[in-house]
Structures are given as structure tokens and as C-alpha cells.
Amino acid sequence: xxxxxxxxxxRDIYGEEARNMRxxxxxxxxxxxxxxxxxxxxxxxxxxxxxxxxxxxxxxxxSKEMYSFESSAREAGDKEPEELTLRPEFTAGIxxxxxxxxxxxxxxxxxxxxxxxxxxxxxxxxxYRQFHQINAELLGQDNPEADVDxxxxxxxxxxxxxxxxxIVLHLNSLGDQESRAAYRADLVxxxxxxxxxxxxxxxxxxxxxxxxxxxxxxxxxxEIVAGAPPMSASMNEASKQFxxxxxxxxxxxxxxxxxxxxxxxxxxxxxxxxFEFITSELGAQGTVLAxxxxxxxxxxLGGPPTPGVGWAGGIERLAMLSAAGxxxxxxxxLMPMGEAATRKAFELAEELRxxxxxxxxxxxxxxxxxxxxxxxxxxxxxxxVGDNELESGLAAVxxxxxxxxxxxxxxxxxxxxxxxxxxxx
Ligand code: ATP
Ligand code: MG
Numbered sequence: 001x002x003x004x005x006x007x008x009x010x011r012d013i014y015g016e017e018a019r020n021m022r023x024x025x026x027x028x029x030x031x032x033x034x035x036x037x038x039x040x041x042x043x044x045x046x047x048x049x050x051x052x053x054x055x056x057x058x059x060x061x062x063s064k065e066m067y068s069f070e071s072s073a074r075e076a077g078d079k080e081p082e083e084l085t086l087r088p089e090f091t092a093g094i095x096x097x098x099x100x101x102x103x104x105x106x107x108x109x110x111x112x113x114x115x116x117x118x119x120x121x122x123x124x125x126x127x128y129r130q131f132h133q134i135n136a137e138l139l140g141q142d143n144p145e146a147d148v149d150x151x152x153x154x155x156x157x158x159x160x161x162x163x164x165x166x167i168v169l170h171l172n173s174l175g176d177q178e179s180r181a182a183y184r185a186d187l188v189x190x191x192x193x194x195x196x197x198x199x200x201x202x203x204x205x206x207x208x209x210x211x212x213x214x215x216x217x218x219x220x221x222x223e224i225v226a227g228a229p230p231m232s233a234s235m236n237e238a239s240k241q242f243x244x245x246x247x248x249x250x251x252x253x254x255x256x257x258x259x260x261x262x263x264x265x266x267x268x269x270x271x272x273x274x275f276e277f278i279t280s281e282l283g284a285q286g287t288v289l290a291x292x293x294x295x296x297x298x299x300x301l302g303g304p305p306t307p308g309v310g311w312a313g314g315i316e317r318l319a320m321l322s323a324a325g326x327x328x329x330x331x332x333x334l335m336p337m338g339e340a341a342t343r344k345a346f347e348l349a350e351e352l353r354x355x356x357x358x359x360x361x362x363x364x365x366x367x368x369x370x371x372x373x374x375x376x377x378x379x380x381x382x383x384x385v386g387d388n389e390l391e392s393g394l395a396a397v398x399x400x401x402x403x404x405x406x407x408x409x410x411x412x413x414x415x416x417x418x419x420x421x422x423x424x425x
Contacts, residue, residue: 010128011130020325024319024322031153038111038112040112042087042096043087044086048066053300066086067088071084087115087118092297104304107140110139113135113136117133125282135312147249148249157313158318161322167288173274174270174274175235177296179236179239184210184211186233188206190227194224199216232259242272270294272295273292275311276289288313289312289313289314291310293307294308332358333370333374335374335383335385337386341387354414356418383397384397
């Protein structure tokens with residue numbers, strides 16, 4: 001049999017990478033809590049409509065990246081087959097949950113979520129088919145100060161992860177509906193005059209979603225896009241003011257940014273503020289966290305008109321950059337020799353753990369084998385309990401760093417091991 005591999009674009013996560021990813025989620029939970037965010041965990045699959053409608057048929061995600069399937073389980077009571085989709089992003093599902101649970105009574109809502117997301121795209125370093133996101137949404141506030149809050153939260157998190165000087169905040173305003181429509185017309189006029197040089201993808205988007213052409217990765221497109229009219233020229237007064245207030249708020253906190261007129265977001269539902277935190281250290285996968293305002297989304301899903309602003313960060317990319325994972329404290333290896341000692345060791349192990357030590361019970365093989373395993377596990381102490389020790393009431397404690405050994409009475413074991421640095425690495 002050939003070597004059994006995970007499906008393309010999926011990976012097993014363990015060791016240092018798992019620790020680094022956990023550190024990102026831990027920091028996110030801490031920081032988001034400090035801004036008043038509470039956990040909302042939505043299902044990992046939803047009715048396909050939940051994503052199709054708000055993201056737009058022409059978005060990359062809906063048009064080619066979603067894992068959608070028809071599911072029918074008549075035996076389990078389904079009447080009709082259901083069209084389901086694995087979560088490609090969090091926002092739409094969270095808005096669905098907001099509506100389903102009648103949460104409009106409790107506005108504003110601040111939700112933090114994290115977990116896997118699925119997109120069928122070409123796998124590369126930092127780009128997978130199952131990847132993981134941290135996600136924050138602030139619902140029910142249409143004021144620009146809310147945008148400042150949500151960006152400040154991202155900024156604080158990135159700094160806690162030690163990324164402050166590895167990333168740049170790119171900021172843009174897409175304006176309100178009127179401004180976007182005006183810009184769309186200007187852009188289409190400009191791009192139409194360069195139709196002969198546009199890529200095939202962009203030609204299609206010219207009809208369906210011209211703003212996305214600004215985001216094209218095609219070299220030829222990029223040259224044309226460089227000469228496109230600036231978005232800011234089409235902003236009406238209200239949109240300008242909104243954006244000015246966002247910028248003033250960021251200035252007040254001292255968050256640096258660049259105004260990036262070409263920044264648009266991949267989904268249809270954005271308006272006003274759009275932003276991305278970008279690093280130059282991950283090549284083409286340089287966007288580590290991105291978001292913006294989506295005032296029409298909840299209404300589009302069939303809920304009461306409710307403004308929203310939020311962001312999502314890629315846990316893999318953040319973990320790769322920050323490598324902030326904590327190695328667990330060095331374990332104590334507990335080595336009972338014989339049946340009676342094994343029973344006694346259950347009790348000793350729990351006492352040691354209650355005192356704060358990490359304990360691995362190693363019950364197999366001769367002492368030499370066990371000491372080898374202790375070294376591989378990075379243990380500082382080996383605690384040996386055999387018949388002699390049971391009789392004397394003293395455990396043999398080996399300090400594996402110093403190469404010394406001492407006898408310690410059972411009741412003093414926990415204190416001794418913890419005081420001698422059993423949990424320091
Ligand atoms: P990209 O331009 O890299 O495709 P995107 O605009 O599709 O990103 P978003 O939908 O804004 O990404 O998702 C937010 C974040 O999730 C991204 O900034 C990135 O860090 C991460 N992310 C998105 N897609 C993937 C993926 N396939 N694998 C790993 N991380 C991803
Ligand atoms: Mg993408």
C-alpha cells in the first residue's frame with residue numbers, strides 16, 4: 001500500500017506548529033475579551049444559501065472555492081435533500097446566527113469566533129483548503145468609531161503576537177452605495193477603453209463585478225489598474241466624512257496606516273472601511289488579517305437592517321510569522337517498578353499534578369530504557385518508586401540535568417520537585 005496521505009490542501013497539525021497556532025487563538029481570546037467580545041460558535045456547515053447570497057455568485061469563493069454538497073438522510077428523518085456548504089468564511093454564518101436567535105434585541109453585539117474554514121483553491125505555503133481563522137464581528141453600530149475599535153483590536157492583537165513591525169495596515173474606503181455606484185461607472189468607463197489588454201478573468205468581471213479587477217493578480221491587469229481613476233475622487237461628502245473620522249481615530253491611538261486606493265475586498269457585501277494587515281515576509285500570502293464594514297449584509301440575508309464591521313485573521317499565517325507558542329513545562333517522569341509501586345504511583349502522580357507539575361507515568365521497560373525516554377521527553381526529574389522505596393517511604397529522585405540522585409519522603413515529593421525547578425525549561 002502506498003503511504004496514506006491527507007487530502008490535497010489539508011494537513012495534520014502538531015508539535016511546534018500546533019503550539020504556535022494555539023498561541024494565536026489564546027492571544028485572540030484575551031484581546032477580544034478586553035474589548036467586550038463574547039464567543040459565538042456557529043456550525044461548520046450551513047445551508048448553501050447562507051454563503052451564496054451575501055458573498056455574491058461572482059465572488060471567487062462562491063464561483064469556484066466552496067465545498068458544497070447535497071445531503072439526504074431519510075433514515076434520520078430528512079424530508080428533502082439539503083444543499084449544504086462547509087464554512088468558507090465566518091461572517092455570513094454569524095449574521096445568520098444573529099437573525100436565527102433574534103439577537104437584534106441586544107444590540108450592539110460583539111462576537112469572537114475561531115476554527116477551520118474550507119476553500120477549494122490551489123494549495124501553496126500559507127494557502128490551504130482547510131485553514132483556520134480567528135474572527136471578530138461588531139454588529140449594530142453604524143458609526144465610524146466602531147471601525148476604529150475593531151481595527152484597534154486587531155492592532156493590539158498583532159502587537160501582542162510581536163508582529164507590530166512586521167505588518168503594515170492598508171486602509172481604504174469604498175464609500176456608501178451612492179459613492180460606490182459613481183466609482184463603478186468611472187472605473188468601467190476607464191477599463192472599457194483598455195479592454196483589448198485586460199485578462200480574460202477581468203473581462204468577465206467588467207460585466208459582473210468591476211471593482212474586483214483592482215485586486216487582480218495578473219501582471220497585465222495590474223499595469224492597467226495602476227492608471228485607473230482613484231476611488232477617493234468619487235466619494236460623496238458623507239462618505240468622505242466617515243473615512244476622515246476613521247483616520248482621525250487611528251491617529252488618536254497612534255496606529256500607522258497607508259491609504260491604499262486599490263484595496264477592495266473579495267466579497268460583495270463591503271462598504272465604507274476596508275482594511276488589510278499585510279506583511280512582506282510571506283510572499284504572495286502576505287495578508288494576515290483583513291476586514292471591513294458590511295452594512296447591508298444582514299438585511300440581504302432576510303434580517304432587520306443592521307450595520308456590521310469585522311475582520312478575519314488567518315491563524316496559520318499569523319502563527320508562521322509570530323511563532324509565539326509556549327513549550328509546556330518540563331515533565332516529571334514517574335517510574336514505578338512493580339505492581340505495588342504502580343498502585344502507589346497513581347496517588348503520587350495526582351499529588352504532583354495538584355502541586356502544578358506535569359507528570360508522565362512511565363511503567364514499561366527496564367530503568368535504562370525509561371531514563372532514555374525521560375531524556376527524550378525533556379524531563380528534568382525522574383522519580384523512581386520500587387519495593388525498597390515503598391518500604392522506606394522515600395522515593396529516589398534523579399535530577400537529570402545535574403546527574404545527581406536524592407531520597408525524598410513521599411509527602412515532600414511534590415514540594416521538592418516543584419521547588420527544584422521541575423516546571424522551568
Ligand atoms: P487571499 O487574498 O490571500 O486569498 P482572502 O482575501 O481570500 O485572502 P479573506 O477571505 O479576507 O482572505 O480571509 C481572511 C484571512 O484568512 C486572510 O487574510 C488569510 O490570512 C486567511 N486565509 C484566507 N484564505 C486562506 C487559505 N486558503 N489558507 C490559509 N489562510 C487563508
Ligand atoms: Mg482568497
